[in-house]
Amino acid sequence: AQHFLARAKAHTPLGAYLAMNDDATLAQARAVDARIAAGDAPPLAGVPVAHKDVFVTTDFPTTAGSKMLAGYRSPFESTVTRKLAESGMVCLGKLNCDEFAMGSANETSAYGQAHNPWDTSRTPGGSSGGSAAAVAARLAPAATGTDTGGSIRQPSAFCNLTGIKPTYGRASRYGMIAYASSLDQAGPMARTAEDCALLLSAMCGPDPDRDSTSLDVPAEDFTRALNERLDGLRIGVPKEFFTGGLADDVRTAVDGALAELQKLGAQLVDISLPRTQLSIPVYYIISPAEASSNLSRFDGVRYGHRASHYTDLIDMYCKTRAEGFGDEVKRRIITGTYVLSHGYYDAYYLQAQKIRRMIADDLQRAFQQCDVIAGPVAPTVARGIGACCDDPLADYLADIYTLSASLAGLPAMSVPAGFGAGGMPVGLQLIGNYLQESRLLNVAHRLQ
Numbered sequence: 001a002q003h004f005l006a007r008a009k010a011h012t013p014l015g016a017y018l019a020m021n022d023d024a025t026l027a028q029a030r031a032v033d034a035r036i037a038a039g040d041a042p043p044l045a046g047v048p049v050a051h052k053d054v055f056v057t058t059d060f061p062t063t064a065g066s067k068m069l070a071g072y073r074s075p076f077e078s079t080v081t082r083k084l085a086e087s088g089m090v091c092l093g094k095l096n097c098d099e100f101a102m103g104s105a106n107e108t109s110a111y112g113q114a115h116n117p118w119d120t121s122r123t124p125g126g127s128s129g130g131s132a133a134a135v136a137a138r139l140a141p142a143a144t145g146t147d148t149g150g151s152i153r154q155p156s157a158f159c160n161l162t163g164i165k166p167t168y169g170r171a172s173r174y175g176m177i178a179y180a181s182s183l184d185q186a187g188p189m190a191r192t193a194e195d196c197a198l199l200l201s202a203m204c205g206p207d208p209d210r211d212s213t214s215l216d217v218p219a220e221d222f223t224r225a226l227n228e229r230l231d232g233l234r235i236g237v238p239k240e241f242f243t244g245g246l247a248d249d250v251r252t253a254v255d256g257a258l259a260e261l262q263k264l265g266a267q268l269v270d271i272s273l274p275r276t277q278l279s280i281p282v283y284y285i286i287s288p289a290e291a292s293s294n295l296s297r298f299d300g301v302r303y304g305h306r307a308s309h310y311t312d313l314i315d316m317y318c319k320t321r322a323e324g325f326g327d328e329v330k331r332r333i334i335t336g337t338y339v340l341s342h343g344y345y346d347a348y349y350l351q352a353q354k355i356r357r358m359i360a361d362d363l364q365r366a367f368q369q370c371d372v373i374a375g376p377v378a379p380t381v382a383r384g385i386g387a388c389c390d391d392p393l394a395d396y397l398a399d400i401y402t403l404s405a406s407l408a409g410l411p412a413m414s415v416p417a418g419f420g421a422g423g424m425p426v427g428l429q430l431i432g433n434y435l436q437e438s439r440l441l442n443v444a445h446r447l448q
């Protein structure tokens with residue numbers, strides 16, 4: 001822990017960490033030592049970890065990358081961070097992210113940019129950009145992330161890491177600051193599939209009293225199938241993931257990884273996910289709708305920021321929210337309230353929910369032909385910081401390959417697939433059927 005704290009401090013310009021508290025970290029380490037001395041060594045005894053700043057923690061402040069929560073200290077601990085601590089992990093601190101996890105480049109954080117360690121003029125991806133930057137620069141051996149529409153997979157791909165979003169409901173959302181509750185899932189980001197498997201085994205499990213959407217499926221040992229052979233495994237390659245905006249360098253790296261899987265005994269199967277394009281409008285209707293509701297709690301009364309000058313209650317709400325939220329968050333609250341409002345609900349929100357179901361059905365049909373789906377994570381390698389400033393839509397469109405699995409609640413991961421333009425990392429995305437995390441991790445591990 002001391003090694004990583006020192007490294008993190010030596011690399012503050014990378015912008016990966018938002019909060020550290022050496023006393024708390026070392027106290028956690030000593031508590032693990034005491035457990036070891038008492039003959040009760042937990043499985044991940046003493047392994048440091050850092051958390052995306054959307055998990056509430058009692059030892060560290062939690063901001064969700066927003067000015068709205070500046071200085072906020074939670075009175076309780078999120079289930080995911082608690083479970084990792086119970087498994088012996090020692091928390092190094094909190095990691096930068098897009099504001100309320102809304103973004104793809106860590107550019108919407110109110111606390112500055114996290115940089116990509118492979119080329120610091122580029123973004124590390126987002127929204128779990130600080131998590132990716134920290135692990136890639138070895139400022140933490142592993143980190144937590146959250147994925148609503150790709151925020152574990154895309155930054156993992158951009159920083160040459162392995163990251164997995166489990167099946168919706170595997171990990172408890174208790175204490176994870178909500179963006180879009182029907183999509184949000186926690187997961188690990190690390191150097192290898194094996195490390196991800198170790199963390200995921202510790203993170204998952206039912207939490208019925210605290211998250212009613214957590215699945216009633218017992219925690220699993222996700223390392224158990226890592227070494228299984230891939231002979232005869234059918235890997236579905238959706239044609240819609242290889243058209244349009246996919247850059248040549250990314251395609252070449254992904255094709256290389258697919259060829260590698262064939263050499264390992266897997267069989268490639270052509271499949272179709274015909275509604276892939278629709279995942280973008282569907283996601284950018286449903287997620288802002290849920291966000292507009294979730295973010296209504298930030299009213300200046302209960303948490304964090306409150307405007308200092310106001311005339312009455314309504315004025316206090318307005319000024320607090322105008323000052324506390326950044327542009328992207330405001331854009332999504334406005335979009336969300338619009339699509340939910342009377343007269344527009346049927347045309348937008350209801351329609352999006354119907355297509356969401358069709359996208360999930362398309363994926364189930366695909367899984368009749370294959371065991372795992374593979375393709376790119378993102379159409380390009382990490383872009384330069386600031387390159388999309390005036391055009392939020394450009395980043396929305398780049399979520400095309402990650403959104404389908406999110407909308408269907410399927411497990412999906414990113415595994416390093418080689419390098420593209422400028423020597424930047426490329427990720428291979430693997431999507432599994434419900435609860436098939438072990439199989440995804442197996443495929444990723446064999447590839448490594």
Ligand code: GLN
Nearest residue numbers: 101103147148149150151
């Ligand atoms: N880029 C997507 C968005 O901006 C995904 C974010 C996420 O998964 N948290 O909403």
